[in-house]
Amino acid sequence: MAFIELKDIDAGYEKGKPILKNFHLSVEQGELVSLLGPSGCGKTTTLRTIAGFIMAEKGSVTIGGKDYTNVPPNKRNIGLVFQNYALFPHLSVFDNVAYGLRRRKVSKPEIAKRVADVLHLVSLKGFEDRLPAQLSGGQRQRVALARSIVIEPELLLLDEPLSNLDAKLRDEMRAELSRLQHQLGITMIYVTHDQIEAMSLSSRIIVMNEGLIEQSGPPEDIYEYPATPFVARFVGFDNRIDGTLTRLESKSVHVDVQGVEFISTRPSPNLSKQDEGKSVSLYFRPDDTQIGVEPGKNAFEVTIDFSNYQGNTTQYAMHLGSHALRAVVPGKPIADGTDRTVFSIPPDKVIAEKGVR
Amino acid sequence: MKNSKLLILITAMVFIFLIGPFIMIFLTSFSSDAIMRFPPKGFTMSWYAKALNIQMFRTTFWVSLQTGLLATATAMLLGVPVAYANIRFNYRGKGTLELLFSSPAIVPGMVIGFALLRFFVYVSNIPIVIGLYLGHTAILFPYTVRVVSASLRNFEGDIEQAAISLGSTPLHAFFAVVLPNIRSGLVAAFILAFITSFNNVPVSLFLTGPGVATLPIQMLSYMEYYYDPTISALSSIIIVLTVIVVQSAEKLLGISKYV
Numbered sequence: 001m002a003f004i005e006l007k008d009i010d011a012g013y014e015k016g017k018p019i020l021k022n023f024h025l026s027v028e029q030g031e032l033v034s035l036l037g038p039s040g041c042g043k044t045t046t047l048r049t050i051a052g053f054i055m056a057e058k059g060s061v062t063i064g065g066k067d068y069t070n071v072p073p074n075k076r077n078i079g080l081v082f083q084n085y086a087l088f089p090h091l092s093v094f095d096n097v098a099y100g101l102r103r104r105k106v107s108k109p110e111i112a113k114r115v116a117d118v119l120h121l122v123s124l125k126g127f128e129d130r131l132p133a134q135l136s137g138g139q140r141q142r143v144a145l146a147r148s149i150v151i152e153p154e155l156l157l158l159d160e161p162l163s164n165l166d167a168k169l170r171d172e173m174r175a176e177l178s179r180l181q182h183q184l185g186i187t188m189i190y191v192t193h194d195q196i197e198a199m200s201l202s203s204r205i206i207v208m209n210e211g212l213i214e215q216s217g218p219p220e221d222i223y224e225y226p227a228t229p230f231v232a233r234f235v236g237f238d239n240r241i242d243g244t245l246t247r248l249e250s251k252s253v254h255v256d257v258q259g260v261e262f263i264s265t266r267p268s269p270n271l272s273k274q275d276e277g278k279s280v281s282l283y284f285r286p287d288d289t290q291i292g293v294e295p296g297k298n299a300f301e302v303t304i305d306f307s308n309y310q311g312n313t314t315q316y317a318m319h320l321g322s323h324a325l326r327a328v329v330p331g332k333p334i335a336d337g338t339d340r341t342v343f344s345i346p347p348d349k350v351i352a353e354k355g356v357r
Numbered sequence: 358m359k360n361s362k363l364l365i366l367i368t369a370m371v372f373i374f375l376i377g378p379f380i381m382i383f384l385t386s387f388s389s390d391a392i393m394r395f396p397p398k399g400f401t402m403s404w405y406a407k408a409l410n411i412q413m414f415r416t417t418f419w420v421s422l423q424t425g426l427l428a429t430a431t432a433m434l435l436g437v438p439v440a441y442a443n444i445r446f447n448y449r450g451k452g453t454l455e456l457l458f459s460s461p462a463i464v465p466g467m468v469i470g471f472a473l474l475r476f477f478v479y480v481s482n483i484p485i486v487i488g489l490y491l492g493h494t495a496i497l498f499p500y501t502v503r504v505v506s507a508s509l510r511n512f513e514g515d516i517e518q519a520a521i522s523l524g525s526t527p528l529h530a531f532f533a534v535v536l537p538n539i540r541s542g543l544v545a546a547f548i549l550a551f552i553t554s555f556n557n558v559p560v561s562l563f564l565t566g567p568g569v570a571t572l573p574i575q576m577l578s579y580m581e582y583y584y585d586p587t588i589s590a591l592s593s594i595i596i597v598l599t600v601i602v603v604q605s606a607e608k609l610l611g612i613s614k615y616v
Contacts, residue, residue, distance in 0.1 A: 053518055073521050080522040086515035090537045103524030144519075151523060 002026035079148030279355030299344035386589035428493035436501030466559030508542020
């Protein structure tokens with residue numbers, strides 16, 4: 001049994017209108033798992049169900065082998081870090097961090113020691129007497145982090161903890177979180193809608209959509225082999241072309257798109273021989289495309305709607321029949337006087353997936 | 358330029374309209390004239406001495422003070438949990454209940470006074486002081502709910518959840534984390550409610566009776582018989598006291614954003 005198990009969970013903010021339906025999740029001890037998805041996908045609901053702020057209408061929550069389904073949030077010993085830090089505005093940094101220890105009736109000298117240790121860990125020594133209002137955003141989030149790990153929780157839940165910080169601080173804090181996770185070996189569940197954040201931090205990413213898990217796997221798998229059209233679009237496979245599956249082989253797939261043969265060396269595991277003759281969708285990233293090449297396999301004549309010079313690269317908006325396509329290619333815009341060009345995509349950069357309709 | 362001149366003129370007129378009557382009362386309170394008249398003639402402090410020496414004013418001042426403090430305290434004890442429940446939870450009939458809670462602030466005071474008179478005196482036969490206290494509590498309640506709600510709305514629910522995740526029960530989190538952070542809202546609610554009670558005439562008019570009156574009621578009945586500047590002097594004292602209380606609360610806690 002995994003360290004954290006959610007089984008058959010129905011949970012949501014309103015009774016009878018669950019956001020998570022029949023939801024399953026398991027997380028191993030020491031894992032750093034990201035729940036990735038757009039707002040409203042149920043990632044925060046999942047987090048709150050684990051924390052106990054949402055009581056599941058159905059199903060069970062098990063942590064470390066103990067049934068937590070009906071345990072109130074104050075008895076769960078789970079650390080929580082919020083997007084807006086949620087520090088106690090009327091308490092000093094020291095008192096903020098000591099809060100959980102005082103609730104646990106830890107002795108005064110022990111509190112002093114543990115608070116000092118954890119403030120050292122998050123590089124906030126000397127800030128003990130400041131009020132939250134006197135700290136920068138990054139410092140506040142470090143206090144929030146210290147406050148949640150000082151109680152030695154079984155599990156740390158982070159709800160978009162970096163999204164209120166500016167880009168530079170976000171990078172710093174991400175590195176710091178990574179370091180803390182290695183140092184403490186604590187199990188973390190990290191909610192984010194930021195793909196890069198999820199990629200760089202997690203040992204495993206769970207992509208969620210509409211209360212369901214779309215795909216779960218290591219960052220490389222999610223990025224390179226998205227399992228569903230939703231994940232594909234979410235990790236940047238912005239272009240989609242529909243065609244008909246003509247031949248499926250073990251390592252490649254042949255697709256007919258308006259009379260042009262397309263080869264993808266990355267067929268989805270969902271495809272089988274029975275799908276031959278049926279519709280498939282091809283997904284690829286704008287920056288994997290090439291422009292102005294010779295017609296042939298995997299190459300199309302398309303119409304350029306407009307191009308947008310961006311210095312290093314040029315962005316093209318094009319269309320092929322009813323499909324809008326985007327390409328990002330190095331160099332200046334091509335200027336040959338026409339709006340037609342040939343556009344191609346290497347076979348190993350295209351994912352073939354069952355047709356959407 | 359023309360625009361700003363017009364603006365200054367309008368602003369000045371509004372100020373005169375608002376503050377003018379107070380200045381008038383203040384000036385007449387020093388007049389040596391035996392009837393209230395403007396402009397005042399001469400200078401004397403004797404009306405202040407008289408106002409402070411009239412036994413009925415002293416007695417009713419204490420009635421007003423006690424009624425105000427007790428009714429405000431009760432309205433706070435009822436209003437804080439109601440405000441909290443309305444901000445934090447969704448329940449059936451919440452909108453209706455909110456409307457009901459604010460009704461004493463919408464329904465004219467005379468109507469409330471009359472209704473309470475019927476209920477307390479004719480139906481329940483409650484002692485006058487108790488009726489007065491209950492009546493004031495009822496009219497103060499919507500004020501406390503509204504002001505406390507405003508300050509609770511500014512307080513993020515996540516902070517409370519953080520406390521709970523660290524081991525506080527919801528009740529402990531309320532006292533340890535929520536209350537200290539809505540302190541200025543509580544003070545604002547208390548002051549606003551107390552002043553409302555202290556100044557109230559329409560409800561008090563119906564609920565006072567033989568031997569029991571509040572200060573405003575006593576002042577009103579005094580004016581029916583005497584038209585000397587004693588009332589001006591007493592009003593000036595009340596105005597100055599009110600200004601001092603509100604100003605110091607504003608300086609200390611910045612309460613104006615909640616009212």
